[in-house]
Amino acid sequence: xxxxxxxxxxxxxxxxxxxxxxxxxxxxxxxxxxxxxxxxxxxxxxxxxxxxxxxxxxxxxxxxxxxxxxxxxxxxxxxxxxxxxxxxxxxxxxxxxxxxxxxxxxxxxxxxxxxxxxxxxxxxxxxxxxxxxxxxxxxxxxxxxxxxxxxxxxxxxxxxxxxxxxxxxxxxxxxxxxxxxxxxxxxxxxxxxxxxxxxxxxxxxxxxxxxxxxxxxxxxxxxxxxxxxxxxxxxxxxxxxxxxxxxxxxxxxxxxxxxxxx
Numbered sequence: 001x002x003x004x005x006x007x008x009x010x011x012x013x014x015x016x017x018x019x020x021x022x023x024x025x026x027x028x029x030x031x032x033x034x035x036x037x038x039x040x041x042x043x044x045x046x047x048x049x050x051x052x053x054x055x056x057x058x059x060x061x062x063x064x065x066x067x068x069x070x071x072x073x074x075x076x077x078x079x080x081x082x083x084x085x086x087x088x089x090x091x092x093x094x095x096x097x098x099x100x101x102x103x104x105x106x107x108x109x110x111x112x113x114x115x116x117x118x119x120x121x122x123x124x125x126x127x128x129x130x131x132x133x134x135x136x137x138x139x140x141x142x143x144x145x146x147x148x149x150x151x152x153x154x155x156x157x158x159x160x161x162x163x164x165x166x167x168x169x170x171x172x173x174x175x176x177x178x179x180x181x182x183x184x185x186x187x188x189x190x191x192x193x194x195x196x197x198x199x200x201x202x203x204x205x206x207x208x209x210x211x212x213x214x215x216x217x218x219x220x221x222x223x224x225x226x227x228x229x230x231x232x233x234x235x236x237x238x239x240x241x242x243x244x245x246x247x248x249x250x251x252x253x254x255x256x257x258x259x260x261x262x
Contacts, residue, residue, distance in 0.1 A: 011200045016049050018207040022214065029217040031162075037087035038166065044080040048073045071134070078137045081170065082111075085141050088166055089148055092159050103148075110140040135178055142174035165213030169206035176202040 023042050026032045032039040051073065059066045086107055093100045113136075145167050152159055180195055180202075 008197050008200060011197070011204065012049070012053075015200060015204050015207060016046065018204065018211060019046050019049070022207060022211045025211065025214050029214065031214050031218050034162075034218045035084075035087065035091075035166070035214075038084045041077075041080040041084040044077055048077050074134055075137075078134055078141075081174075082137060082141055085144060085170055088163060088170070089144065092148065092152060092157060092163050096157075107144065110144065113140070138174040138177040142171060142178055145171040145174065160218065162213045162218055165209055169209040169213075172209070173202050173206040 019042060023039070023046065026035070026039045026042065052070065055066055055069050059069075086104070089103055089107070090100060093103055149164075149167055149171070151157065152164075177199065180199055
């Protein structure tokens with residue numbers, strides 16, 4: 001048990017170090033201009049790591065106060081991650097106003113379902129309410145990212161390599177968290193130590209993916225895709241892109257999103 005705790009402390013320190021490197025790259029390469037919310041998410045992560053260490057020194061890892069603080073701070077981090085995922089979705093789909101109008105409504109509906117689910121979990125057993133909230137939020141994030149990647153693959157959506165790498169990192173950690181929290185729900189105390197270790201490892205993998213993707217300066221936006229007349233469009237682009245254009249036009253007429261201000 002002591003050996004497991006020592007490994008966790010070492011990995012925690014490695015995560016903090018990689019997080020500082022990632023934040024430094026975001027600032028030094030001015031990539032925070034491209035991903036401002038993602039940058040804020042990384043700041044929240046580092047703040048949680050520092051505050052978690054201070055709280056553990058004061059209350060101890062096994063105290064009730066530490067348990068409440070840990071899950072509460074994790075909730076803040078998960079919400080920040082959800083906002084960063086929303087930024088990523090907008091970054092990839094904002095050029096298709098009809099598609100984006102549908103996506104942000106789906107994201108809002110997911111947030112509402114999370115609140116409903118967590119309220120029922122709190123009635124069932126209050127000490128599992130916070131893990132239930134975290135699991136449902138992570139499940140929502142994982143589903144959104146998977147659907148985003150499948151949509152981009154099927155419709156051949158033009159996306160920056162950094163967008164795909166960020167999506168991969170988010171999906172990796174969220175999918176693992178859903179599985180991990182499911183086991184935690186059933187084996188709350190016996191599984192806690194191993195749960196912490198595996199969670200740290202999965203987040204470390206995500207940090208490495210993000211750091212590699214953001215090691216170089218990025219352009220602030222992709223060039224606009226020309227949505228020209230249907231006949232011309234189909235003659236110069238693959239058929240799958242023509243279907244994307246048709247879908248976007250249908251959704252644009254359905255949602256009637258406002259034209260962006262210039």
